[in-house]
Amino acid sequence: MLRINELRVPLIREYEKNLPDHHLQGEQQDKLNAQLHEQLMLAIVARLKIDASELVSFTVFKRSYDARKVREILLSYSVDVVLTNEAAVLKKFANDPHIKPAPDTSYHFVAQVTDFPADKLRPIVIGFGPCGLFAALLLAQMGLRPIVLERGRDVRQRTKDTWGLWRKKVLNPESNVQFGEGGAGTFSDGKLYSQIKDPKFYGRKVLHEFVKAGAPEEILFINKPHIGTFRLVGVIERMRAEIIRLGGEVRFESRVTDVLIENGAMNGVQLANGEIIYSRHVVLALGHSARDTVEMLHERGVFMEAKPFSVGFRVEHPQSIIDKARFGEYAGHPVLGAADYRLVHHANNGRSVYSFCMCPGGTVVAATSEPNRVVTNGMxxxxxxxxxxxxxxxVGIEPKDYGDDSPLAGIAFQRFWESRAFELGGGDYSAPAQLLGDFVADKASTGAGDVMPSYKPGVKWGSLNPSLPEYAIHAVREALPAFDKQIRGYNLYDAVITGVETRTSSPVRITRDRETYQSLNVKGLYPAGEGAGYAGGILSAGVDGIYVAEAIARDLLA
Structure with missing residues (x-):
């Protein structure tokens, strides 16, 4: 099998327009798929300079688009092809970097056990977000029967608790957007792409497992795949069932309150109900908001250090403006879907301002996990x-901005500004908000314009000046008009800014050894995922969970 990279074809101009949700259904979708298949087949034959009869089959490995010229949008493919005479074609294109033998992207287990010894202590996974999910799944698939400890509730009950905050302004500190089965990624865009280096194609393993659990097959090849919150619920439930079927155990409402460390090595954990579970291998897949657990680990002497993260706001525009700016006359094309963007501005005060976790056709959601604090996210x-x-x-910030040398100073920084946002929002989990034009003009807002805020349970209009440090306010105020040069219409007066966004990533890194994946000073403790500072999204967290599971298997079976 050969792989052709950067195979470019023009976007099909004839398509069904005015779609309500950028998606075709039934016969319309089948017709478009047939057109794409035919177009791609002809492009492969032309690229390889072969007769159509020599092409046995092909599959799409990746599809993206190039919209730098909105009048000439191109689809860019990576395709795997089977030919009648691959050796001859490979020789003909020996100097072409875009035509090579297809790499092996299948997953190979480092170990598999058919009968895990009853006298061996089982590995423990703390946290059941994407990292914990894949660490547990891989351990279970290798026959190592993990025990998962999740402080929150199962994903369906957690969804009800989350709606309790959004609709009734009632926060459950143990079951919310941050805590519970599926982790913070469940109430997001379900994005499944990352810029991490992935030489072993572990990202493919993550995607394949999601598809096996019911995710759309298109996530295997589109450039920026996503699942979406409601679909993720069922996917995660089926993956949990698979872990249990393979001998794993998943415990909800099981918050870890202490770790048992003896002579610099893990011996087990203690739960809030006093129960002790012994283990020599413990995965810390906490997520970026388990602050009390991080504080406990710091008290027990687990090595950690402050790390950079970012703070800012959520900004809402009509999706139609973004579609038009990015795709021109192709806005609404079903192959392109709802347009996204990626923006960066280097402010005069030395700060970098950038877009984060862009959610096309989405909503701004309340994402706090602690009482009397306001946090926003996108979904x-x-x-x-x-x-x-x-x-x-x-806006990017550094540990020097936290005002303290403690590894936990970034957590205190987050809490301060989240509490400030709670006060500015009126003290009932409403969020402070301002029109973009008013913010740029440094003028308090009194109400919405043409763009209605989507944040639930609601917003309180005013000035966002007191909601973040002055340097962050200054940098964002400078960046918003500058972004209009990249996305025409971005500097829309009535666009809505909602504060605050503080959970972009963990402000702490629980540092680990690069080879063993274990804590620098506690053997058998495996910091992993976003909360430990080693991932930044669903895909990268899932990949990190795989690496840690493999490290445990090698150590456990040595």
């Missing part, structure tokens, strides 16, 4: 058919 369903697009517009 999209699979259809991405809500009226607004939203993105975090955030």
């Amino acid at each position: 999209s369903q699979y259809s991405r058919n809500e009226r607004n697009a939203n993105s975090g517009i955030v």
